[in-house]
Amino acid sequence: MSVNVIVSGVPGVGATKVCENARRELGDEYTLINVGDVMLEEALERGLATSRDELARLRFRDQRALQRRAGEYIARESANGPLLINTHLVVETPLGYLPGMGPESLAEIVPAAFVVVDAPPEQIRERREQSRRSYEQFSSSIPFHKQLQSAAAFSYSLQSNAPVYHLINDESATATGEQLATIVGMMSNLATQ
Amino acid sequence: MRLSNARDRFVSEFTFPIKREQVLDTLGDVEIDGPTDDPETVSEVLGRADVESFDSAEELYDTLIGLMGSEYVGRRFYDDRGSNTAIDIEEVSL
Numbered sequence: 001m002s003v004n005v006i007v008s009g010v011p012g013v014g015a016t017k018v019c020e021n022a023r024r025e026l027g028d029e030y031t032l033i034n035v036g037d038v039m040l041e042e043a044l045e046r047g048l049a050t051s052r053d054e055l056a057r058l059r060f061r062d063q064r065a066l067q068r069r070a071g072e073y074i075a076r077e078s079a080n081g082p083l084l085i086n087t088h089l090v091v092e093t094p095l096g097y098l099p100g101m102g103p104e105s106l107a108e109i110v111p112a113a114f115v116v117v118d119a120p121p122e123q124i125r126e127r128r129e130q131s132r133r134s135y136e137q138f139s140s141s142i143p144f145h146k147q148l149q150s151a152a153a154f155s156y157s158l159q160s161n162a163p164v165y166h167l168i169n170d171e172s173a174t175a176t177g178e179q180l181a182t183i184v185g186m187m188s189n190l191a192t193q
Numbered sequence: 194m195r196l197s198n199a200r201d202r203f204v205s206e207f208t209f210p211i212k213r214e215q216v217l218d219t220l221g222d223v224e225i226d227g228p229t230d231d232p233e234t235v236s237e238v239l240g241r242a243d244v245e246s247f248d249s250a251e252e253l254y255d256t257l258i259g260l261m262g263s264e265y266v267g268r269r270f271y272d273d274r275g276s277n278t279a280i281d282i283e284e285v286s287l
Contacts, residue, residue, distance in 0.1 A: 020204045020250055032201040040258065041196040044266050045228050051259070073197065132252065 002082040003188045004074075004109055007180065008089040008100070008153065009117035010145045011138055012128035014169045014176075018117050019086040021177025026084065026184060033077060035087035035100075038070040039063075056137055060095060064102055071105030078109070084184060085109065089116075089152040090145065092138050097148050106160055112187045114153045115165045115180060118146065123170055194235075195226045199257060203250040210248045213239060225257075227265045 007022075009015030016034065023032040036052065043049040043066055049058060058066070077083060088100040101109075119127075121142040128135040139145075153164045165183050169176040194202060206219055221236035241260045247253040 016251060017249070020200075023201065023204050028205060031198075032204055033197070034200050037200055037254070038197040044196070044258070044261065047266055050266055052255075133255075 002078045003112045003184070003191045004078055004083045004085060005113050005115060005184050005187060006085045006087060006089075006109065006111045006156075007115045007117060008087055008149060009169070010124060010142060010149055011088070011092075012124045012131065012135055012142075013117050013119050014127060014173050015086060015117040017173040018167070018169055018176045018180055019084055021174050022180035022184065023084055025178055025181035030082050030084050030184070031077065031080070032084045032086065033074055035067075035070050035074070035085060038073050039066040042066050042069045042073075053134065053137065056091075056093065060093065060098060063091070063093075063098075067100070067102055067105050071101070071108035074105075075108040075110075082184075082188065084180075085111075088149075089114075089156060090148045092145060094137075097145070099152060101156065103159065106156060111156075111160055111162045112191060113162050113165060113183065114157055115167055115183060116149060116153050117167050117169050117176065117180075119168065119170050121146070194220075194223050196258065196261075199225075200250055200254050203253050207250070207253075209250060209253075210246050211253075212246045213242060213244065216247070216253065225261070225265075227261075229265060233261075233265075 007015055007019050009018075019032055019034075023030060036055070040049065040052060040055050043055055043058070048062060049055040074083065074085060091098045091100045124142050125140070128138070157164045167176055167179055202220070207216065217236050217239060221234060223235050224232040225235065225238065226232060235257070238257055238260050242256055244256065247256065
């Protein structure tokens with residue numbers, strides 16, 4: 001059975017870069033899936049959204065449907081080998097904070113571990129300001145978002161009987177990526193024992 | 194190549210920053226799977242880009258998505274005999 005590891009971080013923490021570096025460390029045995037990419041592909045094909053910003057503004061009902069489709073896609077991809085899955089366990093919307101995964105998606109993905117990528121709020125704020133991406137749709141309540149994400153990770157952990165790891169990405173995304181690769185390798189070794 | 198696989202492909206095959214020509218040398222002939230009968234290649238899509246290099250896999254991916262032709266968007270489930278707006282599966286709501 002493939003070992004799927006779910007990675008999440010508050011927008012701007014650098015989880016995408018960390019996942020990309022870990023994927024390079026892990027080699028071609030692993031495939032990196034960005035859940036937002038899968039949802040955006042589905043939304044594009046359906047004419048629901050043409051960008052990440054539009055995706056974030058979709059009705060929750062549509063977002064949840066796209067999440068389910070992404071879960072199904074990931075389940076199919078999992079049959080081909082282990083996955084490193086980059087997602088948001090908590091999604092900030094104009095209607096408030098919402099869970100990033102429904103129970104159906106969690107059941108489809110069968111994660112072996114959750115990794116929360118973290119950094120001090122001030123550092124996250126600075127990264128958002130320096131990014132070429134727009135973070136206008138996100139509030140400045142980074143500490144609250146971080147708290148919700150930790151709670152969500154443990155809630156998902158309880159539902160899937162998988163541990164939660166905490167990674168601090170406060171300096172080099174390369175070093176944090178190496179730490180993530182080590183965790184993934186450890187989970188893979190445990191699964192084969 | 195599916196759009197959902199593109200990021201993994203970029204990360205595994207390229208070191209960033211990278212010039213557009215280098216991307217095209219490696220993946221230019223790769224077709225981007227989509228809902229149309231005549232899929233575009235990476236070369237055709239990135240040929241419309243007005244940038245010469247990409248600093249990250251994210252920038253390359255975002256550029257690709259932003260330049261996908263209008264024939265890609267909304268075609269898979271398009272039906273000229275009925276509604277095309279909703280996702281036709283039952284969902285829970287909060």
